[in-house]
Amino acid sequence: MTSAKSKRIESIDILRGLVMVIMALDHVRDYTNTGYMFADPTNLETTTPMLFFTRWITHFCAPIFVFLAGTSAFLYGSKKASKHKLAKFLFTRGLWLVFIELTVVNFSWTFDISLSVHIFQVIWAIGICMMILAALIYLPKKLLFAIGIIIVFGHNLLDGVTQQGAEPLSLLWYYVHQFNFQVINDGNGMLAIAYPFLPWLGIIILGYCFGYFYKKGFDITIRKKWLLRLGIGSIFFFFSLRFLNIYGDLTPWTSQDNVTSTVLSFLSVTKYPPSLIYTLMTLGPAFLFLYVIESVKNRFTNMMLVFGRVPFFYYILHLYIIHLIGIIGLVILGENWQELILTVDRFKSGYLFNIGFDLWVTYVTWILVIIILYPVCKMYMKYKANNKDKWWLSYL
Template structure:
């Protein structure tokens, strides 16, 4: 690692790498654990504390990734001579990410060559938010910050607005703020809009403004002071809002028959779309992690650095690898491996709901995937570092 020179900020890459590694656990569970992606690990009527935690810990991934995408955009722009260059990069990269989501990433999730299931997840959200941010960066910094705060803290006021059906305005609202799975084309296609973009745009804007603390020459002591303040403040505000139980999440927590499950209910916040409580719960600890990791250097941080410097490359590879392992798992179980070619009919049928491995197998697969991908990602990271003149590498 010491032979690779980079102007990138290591603590940001380490955090990004960590959440990418954690993310793979959720996807390993999706393709190996009983119920596959058809069962809800956060359903308090059927889950266990360990299964709930396995899902809960991965909640940190998407908001941190989107937030840091905004931060990276700011830092990228700080090296350019004009905002026009940054706007062009954000728009073209965002358009590229939306295209990749609906083709390469969609196929990795379904292995359905017809691409009849159109899944809009985190890569789409980052892409569309980048395209919008390309215009917003021309706003004064204070107004941009205010807009980000307004979206993150105020978008739950829109929770009561819901649409149904496939009318144009309904579809538009699904993309903006309402989680929705919608059968289309007379049952031959499906829209799975898991990441309505508006709340994620607020998170990305705040990440962009956050990049101010990592500008060249910014006092590290002042930065760490604010990281700690923001992190602790977000966590405290999460507990206050969640305890009051009036605003900030679609699902108020409820007292359960057992105390353990009451605790689970308290932390069972809404990801689709990301509620204020969800955002505070995840970004608060992430900021404290950045505070703590800034001056630490060891084998663990070196490993996370690898994944954090080639996140898109890693993201694509890990989806295909986990899906393939899931198919092998079905063969081991004596099932038809083609059940993991997820067509519209298979989504509607849900045959895999009661089939799969115990949770420990998902953890074993997760570790296996990380071990396999680490040397590949390290080689690619070294290639990128040695070929900075190749502009197209910034899109991979």
């Protein structure tokens, strides 16, 4: 096979690859650690610092992934002759992602052939946001940026607006802004709307605008100055808003019995949907990482590049591998492996709540998963880079 040739911006792919690797840790924890996906690792009454930070570090993945999806959309559009072609790509790509979320991805999470549990997570969020972005890119750049800022900084004003039940207006609101698990079809189905799209729309819009810093010919020195400003500024606003405890997150922090627990409370911010404080906490370090990694080239960055250049392929593949490993784990524990065929009844039963392995097993398994994925992703990366004439590869 010939060597891969690419003109992609490496720092963006390195960051994307890093968050993909970190993301796998959270999903391995879901399918191996005691409590599986039923126990809350951020519950201060039951967690440990190590378990908490195992979950907390993975908070960085979704917002960075969505933000960079917007950046990639801008860069993809900068190579096209017209916005119409970009809009067509964004809409069709978004529609494809929503379809894949509700079929291929949902099945990877549940292994339930009936697909009775409909899980709306990050791929759905990116998909629906891309479809909306397809229309928004026709707006003036300054107006588009203002819309992104208003959504990210203002959507928490809607936290007090809540709905209940499965009425059409309630369901619509769940999709827009309210995290919700809803049993439907007389108990035979379930909607798990983990990623209401409105806050993510703000993030992808800002990511799209951020792409301006990486357009061809942009001064690297100026870009690095802005990365430093954005990184420090975001972290400053995170600490300021979180300390004030007035606005920006559904869950205020509280003083605990000891310093460690108080720090955990301070860092326990709302992901579903992503609060302003959560977004500042996660994107700030991302900007600083891009600032530092701009000209770095070593074995670590080369490895992250592989994952960062085939994120969708990696995402699908890693979910199936991890779920299969989880089933093997149940067999090793002497439990019924079919408990990880996650039907509606099994979600409601909570049988796995007190079953699973110690956290160190999760870390060993995570490393094993990355080792398995690397050569496969590298082969696909080379194939994709050397077959740019195949249009369908842009959807994988």
